[in-house]
Amino acid sequence: MEQPTGIEELAQRVALVDAAVRPIANRPVDVNDPDWVTRMRQGPAPLDEAGVRAEAESALRALIALYAQGDEALRVSVRALLSRHPSFRWATHLPFEPTPEGFRQSLLHMSAVDQGSDTRDELLALRDLCADARTAGVDLGPILREVAELSSREDKYGMGSMRDILLGVANP
Template sequence: MAAGPHTVVMLDDLAARVSRLDRAIAPIANRPVDLSDPGWADRLLEEPPAAEQAGVADEAAVVLAALLTRYAEGDESTRTAIRGLFRNHRSFQWGVGMSFPADTAERFRRQLLLISARDQGLDTRDELLNLTELCREATAAGVAIGPVLREVAELSSDVDRYGMGSTRRILLRCVPEEEPDRR
């Protein structure tokens, strides 16, 4: 699918919305954390998601869904532009996610599309932990993860951002050698 003028307009609109969301979430994303306080981690886990704290959760969910749909259906230039939106809007990247489990092939796919679009995010190690947990969760739910990992890997970047491999390579490394037959 080639990117035409209509696609550019839609991405421009989404870019403006991402920018607004990024500004709304930034005070939460950039809030200092006192690591010397023994209860800091528990307090962070108890807080509502950043987009909810900023009062933009509904809009963030709509924008994220639109971005991931365009990412999955678009050509490489569209996917590159969306990766750039995530890279250039760090608070949005950090504070917007999905709250549903990876318990079906489609939900697992949506979660992987987000990982692919974030293109290793702010820290590859965090994305690897997230990916490992998603694969464990999907496998426990009976999802055949190999085909979904391969599908999303094909849409992913080949750029090794932080010396740990490209997003494509990272996703492909998670494909099980032999996956049990799933119904």
């Protein structure tokens, strides 16, 4: 398959994956069932259940590359695309590679998601990501500062902008 060259082509791919995983993302969960957590963990990952893992991960890798290489207008477009497709955003992640570049890719993804639907979830994910990278011997500060410069300055939920959050972790 030919790699997409622009945001328009990626938007079509993201929309298709979003539509495929939306029923899974919106499926009710009976939290009164004492085994609900076990059932969720034992079930297939949403991308696998929908049969779209390869397409989703390919689109996400291309989005991250555009985000990293693009200007501010393109980064705003990528953030908006992910905001419009919450099921894609929820289901699609790349495995963490315990290297400086793997950490950078994960941070770029987090920056593009721009706090998602809940800053608290992103803060927990950032804490875990930094712990994994630190364990792998990655020097976090320079990469956090680099990605912070590409990140949104908008304080979406009253807990600081993505840029400020990343800089706060880089410069405690």
